[in-house]
Amino acid sequence: MSMCIATYRSYDDKADFNKKAASIAVGLTVGSWTELPEAQKAQMEKHLGKVLSVEAYEPANAAQGERYADIRIAYPDINFSRDIPALLVTVFGKLSMDGRIKLIDLDFSEGFASAFPGPKFGLQGIRDYLGVQERPLLMSIFKSVVGHDLGGLRDQFYKQALGGVDLIKDDEILFENPLTPLEKRVETCMEAARQASEETGQKLLYAVNLTGPTSQLAANARKAIAAGANALLFNVLAYGYDALHELSSDSGISVPIAAHPAMAGAMYPSPHYGISASLLLGKLMRLAGADLALFPSPYGSVVMPKAENLAVKEALLQPLHGLKASFPVPSAGIHPGLVPLILQDFGTDVVVNAGGGIHGHPMGTAAGGQAFRQAIAATLAGTPLRQAAAQPGHEALASAIEAWGIREA
Numbered sequence: 001m002s003m004c005i006a007t008y009r010s011y012d013d014k015a016d017f018n019k020k021a022a023s024i025a026v027g028l029t030v031g032s033w034t035e036l037p038e039a040q041k042a043q044m045e046k047h048l049g050k051v052l053s054v055e056a057y058e059p060a061n062a063a064q065g066e067r068y069a070d071i072r073i074a075y076p077d078i079n080f081s082r083d084i085p086a087l088l089v090t091v092f093g094k095l096s097m098d099g100r101i102k103l104i105d106l107d108f109s110e111g112f113a114s115a116f117p118g119p120k121f122g123l124q125g126i127r128d129y130l131g132v133q134e135r136p137l138l139m140s141i142f143k144s145v146v147g148h149d150l151g152g153l154r155d156q157f158y159k160q161a162l163g164g165v166d167l168i169k170d171d172e173i174l175f176e177n178p179l180t181p182l183e184k185r186v187e188t189c190m191e192a193a194r195q196a197s198e199e200t201g202q203k204l205l206y207a208v209n210l211t212g213p214t215s216q217l218a219a220n221a222r223k224a225i226a227a228g229a230n231a232l233l234f235n236v237l238a239y240g241y242d243a244l245h246e247l248s249s250d251s252g253i254s255v256p257i258a259a260h261p262a263m264a265g266a267m268y269p270s271p272h273y274g275i276s277a278s279l280l281l282g283k284l285m286r287l288a289g290a291d292l293a294l295f296p297s298p299y300g301s302v303v304m305p306k307a308e309n310l311a312v313k314e315a316l317l318q319p320l321h322g323l324k325a326s327f328p329v330p331s332a333g334i335h336p337g338l339v340p341l342i343l344q345d346f347g348t349d350v351v352v353n354a355g356g357g358i359h360g361h362p363m364g365t366a367a368g369g370q371a372f373r374q375a376i377a378a379t380l381a382g383t384p385l386r387q388a389a390a391q392p393g394h395e396a397l398a399s400a401i402e403a404w405g406i407r408e409a
């Protein structure tokens, strides 16, 4: 029988975890079991959830609140339609509100996963488009955009592009507005991209923020693409994974989609509640079709513990039902002095992403991008950042280090 498997961590000071697991398996599927007559039991069998394992952590000296068990339950595919909302509501709908329990992982059946084409471009598709195969990519984030007009945006875009970034993304809080409406914004920024490209010789992706009511998302995406957009930014968790799945599997939306993690902090940080970061920001984003997935890093201003962070990375990169890999984008509070740590943990298949770390550079926005590129090149060459910063032509890196320092492991 084809089944999807959910792994939970359940905290309870007293519960019999085997009984608890059995009651979840029955409660989230056939509802009740023991009271049914034999004939009905046989009929219900194919719908019944199955407890696969219960691994309890209950040392005699466990402090109050520390006793837990990892519970794996398989849910028959026959119970839910092949969409992410149906799966999530089955395995963690009401259960998410029932005591200290966190959804740690989901293993999709082949049948369920086959409904999802995943990222259209993925990591390799983005590298191919940009013509950059070897090094980590660099993304810059627009800052100070609310209340600015098209001229202000153009100026900011051009300076970011001159710094040698590979991608520029809108700030996620930039919505449809009279000063910088979607199509005009795309036209203006793509024109600035062309102009900068004449100087840098580099290609660039501009991820414009796709916003508006859910019913208009696809139409807005098409308008943006018709105006010249070559990437989209999408606040996935505010809309739901299914909205991303709809966009990514739409044949008319043929540009990479960057998934922003806004709202994720309401869901993953607690050890006792919510959904693990690797599932929330890794596996499900990839299944739903994110070409790039943003998430907090272990080093910057919004910190995610390193083990969790690396688990997000693995969920985006490791084999998953033949889906393309999504580009990991550890973000928030990133500056050039963190580049060696990022590359040490993520290798070269990573997008280094910064807003304040580019625009706040003492020598200006373009120098901000250059400082990152110099930090990336030095790290790849095995040259310590301070040594690289002392070399002629590396004033941008030197200035960034003076401003923000270098973080050792």
Ligand code: 1AE
Pocket (backbone or CB within 6 Å): 141, 171, 172, 261, 294, 295, 296, 301, 302, 331, 332, 333, 334, 353, 354, 355, 356, 357
């Ligand atoms: C985790 C998302 C990071 C993000 O979207 C953002 O705007 C970061 O800005 P900085 O780099 O922290 O200024």
